Amino acid sequence: MEALGQMTISIAKDYTPKPGPRFRKQGPKSGEEFRELILEPKFKEALAKGEKLLVDLDGGYGYGTSFLEETFGGLARIHGIEDVQKTLDFKSEQELFLIDDVKRYIRDCRGKK
Amino acid sequence: MLTAEAVAAFVAVMKNQRHENVKISGNVPSSPLLATKLEDFGFYDQVKRRGAPIETQRGTILLNRNRFQLARDNTVQSEIAGQMVDFARRIFPEDLHKGVFTMFMEATTNTVEHGSNSESPTQWVAGAYYDKDRNVMAFTVIDQGVGILNSVKFQKDMRALWRRATWSSGEKLRQLLLGNMRSRTKEPHRGLGLPGAFLAFKAGRISDLAIISNSGFAHSRAERYEELAVGFDGTIIYWEV
Numbered sequence: 001m002e003a004l005g006q007m008t009i010s011i012a013k014d015y016t017p018k019p020g021p022r023f024r025k026q027g028p029k030s031g032e033e034f035r036e037l038i039l040e041p042k043f044k045e046a047l048a049k050g051e052k053l054l055v056d057l058d059g060g061y062g063y064g065t066s067f068l069e070e071t072f073g074g075l076a077r078i079h080g081i082e083d084v085q086k087t088l089d090f091k092s093e094q095e096l097f098l099i100d101d102v103k104r105y106i107r108d109c110r111g112k113k
Numbered sequence: 114m115l116t117a118e119a120v121a122a123f124v125a126v127m128k129n130q131r132h133e134n135v136k137i138s139g140n141v142p143s144s145p146l147l148a149t150k151l152e153d154f155g156f157y158d159q160v161k162r163r164g165a166p167i168e169t170q171r172g173t174i175l176l177n178r179n180r181f182q183l184a185r186d187n188t189v190q191s192e193i194a195g196q197m198v199d200f201a202r203r204i205f206p207e208d209l210h211k212g213v214f215t216m217f218m219e220a221t222t223n224t225v226e227h228g229s230n231s232e233s234p235t236q237w238v239a240g241a242y243y244d245k246d247r248n249v250m251a252f253t254v255i256d257q258g259v260g261i262l263n264s265v266k267f268q269k270d271m272r273a274l275w276r277r278a279t280w281s282s283g284e285k286l287r288q289l290l291l292g293n294m295r296s297r298t299k300e301p302h303r304g305l306g307l308p309g310a311f312l313a314f315k316a317g318r319i320s321d322l323a324i325i326s327n328s329g330f331a332h333s334r335a336e337r338y339e340e341l342a343v344g345f346d347g348t349i350i351y352w353e354v
Contacts, residue, residue, distance in 0.1 A: 021189035021218070026225050029191050061195050062211035064218030065309040095211055097316070 006052045006089075009042055012059030022066035031070030039075060047079075047087050057092040057102070068098070073105035081106060120156050120183075120240065122255050122349065182241040187234035189221045197241050201250050201354065204243050209354045212318030213252065219306040220254035220350040226306075228258025228348070230265045249320065249353045257347035260327035261289065261307075282329030283338035290324075290331060310352070321353040 011019060015038055020029035039055070046053040057063070076084040084106050092098040142148045151157060182200050184193045194217040198210045221237050228235025235258035242251045261267050262282055271285065280288070292308035307324070314322040314333045322333040328344035330337065 016191070018191040018195040018214075020191040021222055021225065026222070027189035027191065061191075061198050062214030062218075064189075064191075064215060064222055065305040066222055067218070069305055 006054055007042055007046050008054045008056060009038060010056040010059060012056075014038055017060035019060060019063050019067045021064065022070040031067040031074065034067075035071045035074050039071060040078075043075060043079065043084070043087060047083055051087075052089050053087055054089045054091060057090060057098050058094045062095070063098070065101070068102055069105045072102050073109040076106045076109035081109060120151070122238075122253075123156065183238070185236055185238040186221075187225070187236045189218060189225050191218065193239070194218055194221075197239070197252065200241050205250060205354065209250075209318075212313050213250070213354055215313055216252065216310055216319055216322075216350075216352050217254070219310045220352075222306050223261065223348065223350065224254065224256040224258060227261050227264035227267060228256045230259050230263075251351070251353050254350045255347065260344075260346065261286070261324075261348050262327040262329055281338070281340040282327060282344075283331055283340055286324055286326065286329040286331035287338040290333070307350075310350075314352075319352045319354050321351075323349075323351045325349040 011034065015034050016029045018029060019031070019034070021027045022030060023032050024030045042053055072084070072088070075088075085103075088106075090099045090102055142151065182197060184190075184196075186193065191214075194214045197217055198214050201213050202210055217239065221239070224235055224237040228237070235256050237254050237256040239252070239254045241253075243249075244251055258264075262285055267289070271288070289307055290311035292311075310319075310322060311333060313319050320334070322331075324331045325341070325345050326348040327346075328341045330339045330341050332338075
């Protein structure tokens with residue numbers, strides 16, 4: 001159940017437990033497809049409502065770095081780092097380092113400074 | 114000694130599009146042990162014997178045996194990565210699986226991104242093998258593309274670094290694994306995969322990582338980064354858990 005003022009997406013349950021490559025052209029279940037079909041609509045809704053969107057990274061087989069970078073870095077490239085940082089929260093109990101990785105992809109979405 | 118990685122390499126060479134019209138023939142080895150190993154590793158299932166060749170579908174494992182799995186494609190197939198994980202799960206505890214999935218994705222992404230300098234896709238062949246004697250799972254992804262070091266993308270990204278030093282091919286691979294390509298190019302799209310694989314090794318999520326590409330050899334566990342006397346036309350990425 002979603003907490004009041006917080007929406008939730010589970011990549012494993014809402015998209016796939018076996019996330020694919022960066023781009024659609026590279027193979028199925030890509031980060032590009034997930035961002036466009038699932039993450040971006042929820043992100044826009046949360047941003048408009050001033051709510052948090054919790055992204056649950058647990059429950060799947062794992063991730064390639066390209067999937068995560070395209071999903072979250074890609075979102076920040078489109079909507080701006082600040083809005084993405086203030087709207088998205090992350091849960092990753094199975095692989096703790098993933099949260100730091102994803103936050104870095106958002107921060108460095110236009111290349112490392 | 115014949116290993117599963119070598120069989121995967123044989124299959125990669127035989128199934129290379131460049132060799133489509135080349136007739137490859139050979140005899141069954143005279144050594145019964147070698148013949149049995151080839152049979153076990155599914156080598157004969159991959160060659161055209163008398164009769165129709167085996168038809169295969171994308172996103173599926175070609176061969177699924179008790180101790181060996183083989184797959185090939187020219188796109189990144191997370192479904193196959195998942196099947197490799199399921200294969201490992203039968204033998205090893207849960208906490209190793211995410212390293213296997215991530216490595217498979219990084220290795221096949223490397224082929225798709227760096228295997229070709231044109232629009233034509235490059236095929237990879239992957240093998241997963243349980244080595245009972247050493248109690249390790251060994252994974253190999255092999256392609257016969259242009260190789261990482263001859264990839265136009267890689268050369269462009271590394272140009273600034275290469276101007277400053279005359280490095281061996283092994284050192285170039287080390288620089289790639291350390292992630293120096295990405296920091297130099299300031300490109301978020303570039304150079305995440307193999308540095309991510311190296312971090313997985315450093316973090317203990319995989320127990321070994323070795324790469325052969327063109328004339329470069331990188332072996333993370335042994336900390337060896339060398340120039341090979343005889344190179345390989347393509348890339349081999351090997352890891353163990």
